[in-house]
Amino acid sequence: MKTRELNIVQIILYLCKLKKTKMYKPIHIDRENLTIMGVPFPDLSVLNSTANALGSNMYEGFEPSVNHIALIRDYVMNKITFGQFVESAKNTINA
Numbered sequence: 001m002k003t004r005e006l007n008i009v010q011i012i013l014y015l016c017k018l019k020k021t022k023m024y025k026p027i028h029i030d031r032e033n034l035t036i037m038g039v040p041f042p043d044l045s046v047l048n049s050t051a052n053a054l055g056s057n058m059y060e061g062f063e064p065s066v067n068h069i070a071l072i073r074d075y076v077m078n079k080i081t082f083g084q085f086v087e088s089a090k091n092t093i094n095a
Contacts, residue, residue: 011089025063039069049076067092
């Protein structure tokens with residue numbers, strides 16, 4: 001697993017602990033249209049990286065929202081820094 005993906009996993013585990021969600025809830029992944037829960041992705045590689053990070057953390061009880069998915073996608077695509085990712089993740093939980 002890449003370092004960037006490991007950071008995502010660590011952040012999602014942190015979010016999961018804050019939210020204290022216990023049940024697994026399936027999400028819709030559309031690889032033909034390159035979307036996860038309606039959030040668009042530029043290519044299959046970014047979609048799969050995001051889906052893998054989500055899946056491993058959903059097993060731990062994390063229930064992602066559309067905002068979480070977009071945030072992880074932006075981080076995977078280097079559109080936001082790690083610091084911006086953490087700050088946005090905190091704001092998403094506290095909203």
